[in-house]
Amino acid sequence: MAISNPGGLLNSTPGIIQQATASNYLDLSTNAGWGQQYVPDLMEKEAEVFGPRTISGFLAQVGAEEPMTADQVIWSEQGRLHLSYTMTVTTVNGGNATNGGLITINDHIDTNATYTASSHGVRVNDTVILATDQAVLKALVVHVNGDALSVEPYGVADCTTLTATTGTLLVYGSEFAKGSSYNSAAAAATERRGANEPTFNTFNNKPIIMKDYYEVNGSDASRIGWVEVSTESGQSGYLWYLKAEADTRARFTDYIEMAMLEGELGVSGTDDVADFLTANADSSGTQGLFAAIESRGNVTTGVSGINPATDLAEFDAILAEFDKQGAIEEYMMFVNRSTSLAMDDMLASMNSYGAGGTSYGVFDNSEDMALNLGFTGFRRGSYDFYKSDFRYLNDKATRGGINDAAGANAIRGVMIPAGTSSVYDQTVGQSMKRPFLHVRYRASQTDDRRMKTWVTGSVGAATSALDIMQLHFLTERCLITQGANNFMLLK
Numbered sequence: 125m126a127i128s129n130p131g132g133l134l135n136s137t138p139g140i141i142q143q144a145t146a147s148n149y150l151d152l153s154t155n156a157g158w159g160q161q162y163v164p165d166l167m168e169k170e171a172e173v174f175g176p177r178t179i180s181g182f183l184a185q186v187g188a189e190e191p192m193t194a195d196q197v198i199w200s201e202q203g204r205l206h207l208s209y210t211m212t213v214t215t216v217n218g219g220n221a222t223n224g225g226l227i228t229i230n231d232h233i234d235t236n237a238t239y240t241a242s243s244h245g246v247r248v249n250d251t252v253i254l255a256t257d258q259a260v261l262k263a264l265v266v267h268v269n270g271d272a273l274s275v276e277p278y279g280v281a282d283c284t285t286l287t288a289t290t291g292t293l294l295v296y297g298s299e300f301a302k303g304s305s306y307n308s309a310a311a312a313a314t315e316r317r318g319a320n321e322p323t324f325n326t327f328n329n330k331p332i333i334m335k336d337y338y339e340v341n342g343s344d345a346s347r348i349g350w351v352e353v354s355t356e357s358g359q360s361g362y363l364w365y366l367k368a369e370a371d372t373r374a375r376f377t378d379y380i381e382m383a384m385l386e387g388e389l390g391v392s393g394t395d396d397v398a399d400f401l402t403a404n405a406d407s408s409g410t411q412g413l414f415a416a417i418e419s420r421g422n423v424t425t426g427v428s429g430i431n432p433a434t435d436l437a438e439f440d441a442i443l444a445e446f447d448k449q450g451a452i453e454e455y456m457m458f459v460n461r462s463t464s465l466a467m468d469d470m471l472a473s474m475n476s477y478g479a480g481g482t483s484y485g486v487f488d489n490s491e492d493m494a495l496n497l498g499f500t501g502f503r504r505g506s507y508d509f510y511k512s513d514f515r516y517l518n519d520k521a522t523r524g525g526i527n528d529a530a531g532a533n534a535i536r537g538v539m540i541p542a543g544t545s546s547v548y549d550q551t552v553g554q555s556m557k558r559p560f561l562h563v564r565y566r567a568s569q570t571d572d573r574r575m576k577t578w579v580t581g582s583v584g585a586a587t588s589a590l591d592i593m594q595l596h597f598l599t600e601r602c603l604i605t606q607g608a609n610n611f612m613l614l615k
Contacts (some may be wrong), residue, residue: 134138144317180381182516186540188559189574191567197604198328207245207295209240214225214272217282225277225283226342227254233292245320246273249298252460254283256291264299265523307529312463326423327420331566331602332387332410338372341593342583369595373577376597380575382522384563387412413561416534417613422449425532435470435502442539442612443505449609452541454508459537460517460527463614467511471499514538537614543605560610565601573600 150541210233215226228343229244250265261283262477267274273293277283313488390408398408417423422445424438446452459467501510512539518524527534541560566573576598583593605611 129579133434144342146544152581158322169321180512182378183381183384183561183563184460186559188565190562192331192564192568192575193568195604196328196330197564199606200324200326202608203322203324204232207250209244209246209293210290211254211285211293212290213254213286216284216286216288221591222283224266224274225254227275227293229272230290231291244271246293246295247298247320249300250295251297251299253294255294256286258287258290259285260291260307261286268551276583308418308610327595329411329564329604330389330409331564331600332383333598333600334376334383335596335598336372336376336379337594337596338369339366339592339594340583343591345583345593371562372595373597377575380599380601381409382516383412385413385516385600386415387603402514404484409547410602411605412603413605414609414613417538417601417611420608421611421613422604422609423613423615439470439504439544443507445612446610451505451609454540455510455612457509457511457537457539458514458517459511459614460524463514463536464511468499471502509539510542533615535613535615539612539614541610560606562604562606562615563601564604565599575597577600 135459148214210230212228212230213225214228217223217225229246246265246268248265250263253276254261254263254265254277261277261280263275263277263283265273266276275283282393308495389411392398395408401408410417422444446455457467499511501508502511516523517527517535517537520528527536576596578596580587580592580596581593582588583591
């Protein structure tokens, strides 16, 4: 089935222009307007054909807002507690005075963690699990030389069952001889070499300054129109500038939220954004939600890039990934329309009545009850998921239109963990619990830049000799995405 729009949806085009044209004012002098015999029946009320036009409100549901006084926000997140690394089996029989095997540590198993040569925590006398697609062995570490480990496996003479391949190494304990101490090995190269220090990952983001304004001259501000307009905030009247001012405010509020979702950090030397913004080439941009998840979180593309997370096998893969991370058991899913319907179909197919026909009602199976074919939440394994439509991803004038053109690169939804996370705030100087998502805005006793508005000109309260009214909007803020490894982006 194809859906067409013969009229071209003229009112779907941007309605904000800077000049008067035949499409944005009513002319009763043409088409037998003033010259016709009978007075037309004028419908004064402006029709609201798009419903709520704003997309803001998403961050208000899942986050919080806090003031800040600096040009940068820095926070630290806990590293992994256990020692697990990717490895290469260099030699399966012999190496460094051992017949067991030689292992080279390549990187942390969590690729988001920072790794440098010889920064691993594996020590002599540690017991480890060596896993490849050929075999799994338990072994004792007998020699450490930088990234190279010599191991002796338990129960077998060497590591030939592993073959020379890549895999994973996990420290699961240690074993010492009777009467031994940490540094009692015969050679200095085989000493245990000190205690392990806990590690953490440090992240940062910077606020951006956003501005907009609306302007009307004194004559236009005093003109009464015949069209009754209403604003998104519920204000109504026959003064057209009220609508224009309210639309500017609503659009700026949407820009604030869209910037927190879509923001990108500038990269020095690869773009000229900072050169355009400041002569000093200061850092530019801010990291929004989508960029943070793609950089530090998880991304699923679904089957052939269409409707991710809409069958149980794929959902189970998502759960397995969450198990590897924080295992947070409550998630909020904000998805576009096609993904939401596909999830409804997936859940409905689990109903034994759904395969052979429609189930009526919920409790008494009455055919007179309204049929509910949608789901707002479900439980799989130990995880609870709450699903909600994300208007921003559906709206033709926002991400909905971008998704139509983006194909497999379209963003179809996001999974956000519920609750709070504990992080060390370097500005405050202590560990604090905060929502996984929260907005930081600039504020002090002198100036609160969360959402500033002020009026200049001679219309209303006169502040200058200009025969105009200018309404200014300004904010300075950034989004903090803590624990991005627990987020999932659906593409």
